[in-house]
Amino acid sequence: MKAAVLYEHGGPDKLQMGEVPTPQPHKNEVLVRLAVAGINHVDIWVRKGLPAYPVTLPHVMGADGAGVVEAVGPEAEGVTEGDRVVIIPGLSCGSCAYCLRGQDNQCDTFEIMGTKRHGTYAEYILVPDQNVFSIPDNFSFEKAAAFPLAYWTAWHMLLGRAKLAPKEKVLVVGASAGVAIAAIQIGKWRDAKVLAVTTSPNKADKIKKMGANEVFVQEGGKGFSKWVLKATSGSGVDVAFEHVGPATWEESVKSLGRYGRLVTCGATSGPDVKMDLRYLFSRDLALFGAKMGTQKEFQELAALVFDGKIDPPPQGKCPGPQGCPEYEKWKAAATKVIDLDHDVVLLRGGARLEAEVDVPEDLEAGQVGLQFI
Numbered sequence: 001m002k003a004a005v006l007y008e009h010g011g012p013d014k015l016q017m018g019e020v021p022t023p024q025p026h027k028n029e030v031l032v033r034l035a036v037a038g039i040n041h042v043d044i045w046v047r048k049g050l051p052a053y054p055v056t057l058p059h060v061m062g063a064d065g066a067g068v069v070e071a072v073g074p075e076a077e078g079v080t081e082g083d084r085v086v087i088i089p090g091l092s093c094g095s096c097a098y099c100l101r102g103q104d105n106q107c108d109t110f111e112i113m114g115t116k117r118h119g120t121y122a123e124y125i126l127v128p129d130q131n132v133f134s135i136p137d138n139f140s141f142e143k144a145a146a147f148p149l150a151y152w153t154a155w156h157m158l159l160g161r162a163k164l165a166p167k168e169k170v171l172v173v174g175a176s177a178g179v180a181i182a183a184i185q186i187g188k189w190r191d192a193k194v195l196a197v198t199t200s201p202n203k204a205d206k207i208k209k210m211g212a213n214e215v216f217v218q219e220g221g222k223g224f225s226k227w228v229l230k231a232t233s234g235s236g237v238d239v240a241f242e243h244v245g246p247a248t249w250e251e252s253v254k255s256l257g258r259y260g261r262l263v264t265c266g267a268t269s270g271p272d273v274k275m276d277l278r279y280l281f282s283r284d285l286a287l288f289g290a291k292m293g294t295q296k297e298f299q300e301l302a303a304l305v306f307d308g309k310i311d312p313p314p315q316g317k318c319p320g321p322q323g324c325p326e327y328e329k330w331k332a333a334a335t336k337v338i339d340l341d342h343d344v345v346l347l348r349g350g351a352r353l354e355a356e357v358d359v360p361e362d363l364e365a366g367q368v369g370l371q372f373i
């Protein structure tokens with residue numbers, strides 16, 4: 001089968017179209033012919049060879065994808081050939097203590113799709129039966145592949161961990177990132193007041209369109225807590241949604257009101273943060289970590305997405321021909337490019353995709369889709 005193969009770690013040029021053996025399903029495995037592969041930031045970390053994601057080269061990366069079930073193993077349950085499915089991008093064993101109590105995101109052998117085993121940048125993917133989820137006939141593969149990793153993570157953070165309640169106020173920093181857009185949409189669906197902070201003035205309108213009640217543009221991400229306190233009449237927010245790290249952490253803490261909860265899933269700007277403990281105890285604050293999400297949470301989220309209650313933006317956004325240095329390469333590699341107002345670029349690579357496939361350095365979740373059928 002064709003796949004975008006990582007032959008060695010490094011820059012985007014290390015990822016090339018190639019041939020790898022088509023896997024066959026055994027036991028409870030399912031072979032899915034992928035229609036669309038979604039791209040996430042974790043792909044870049046795998047490509048660069050971060051120690052957290054050791055892979056055996058050559059490797060096929062990619063966590064998100066959707067397509068049609070081609071074949072099933074003899075013990076596979078709940079899925080049949082021809083089913084339209086989305087890939088659930090978290091792999092868990094189903095039998096360890098964490099899995100048995102529904103905390104399968106902390107499974108002893110948990111892994112993100114495409115970080116150890118081969119992922120979705122290919123014509124086919126082999127997954128356990130519990131990692132496919134049916135999508136409705138009228139729901140597009142592009143949308144199905146756009147939401148899992150980012151929206152699942154944001155869902156687990158806001159609802160599973162921080163227990164965001166209706167009418168509460170939530171602060172989302174780094175608001176143009178994929179996981180942050182997901183948080184804004186989930187916050188809106190939850191009927192919370194969403195305050196968003198971004199360093200990109202040209203993305204403020206878009207962030208508002210996604211559902212943020214108010215957007216603050218701040219160079220360098222410093223000093224936004226004063227804005228938050230003003231926007232909340234001095235009370236601060238109930239929940240701070242963090243994924244950035246030291247660049248925003250102190251201001252996020254200062255933005256919290258009494259009994260506020262900070263939840264984080266990432267450390268994009270670094271792993272070490274500074275914290276004034278006086279905020280923590282004097283305001284009864286709580287800190288939560290979050291990793292991906294649980295199977296049950298995926299089911300809850302997917303039902304809302306398929307129902308249109310949470311509507312991920314079109315798969316394939318890229319800043320447009322001028323803003324995206326990789327655009328011409330992508331264009332050369334694609335059989336069809338749909339350019340919506342120069343804001344959204346949907347790339348349909350097709351099985352004839354032969355040129356090298358690059359992932360832009362600044363790419364966020366769901367930004368570009370490769371289509372294989």
Ligand SMILES: [Zn+2]
Pocket residue numbers: 092093094095096097098099100104106107108109
């Ligand atoms: Zn387990």
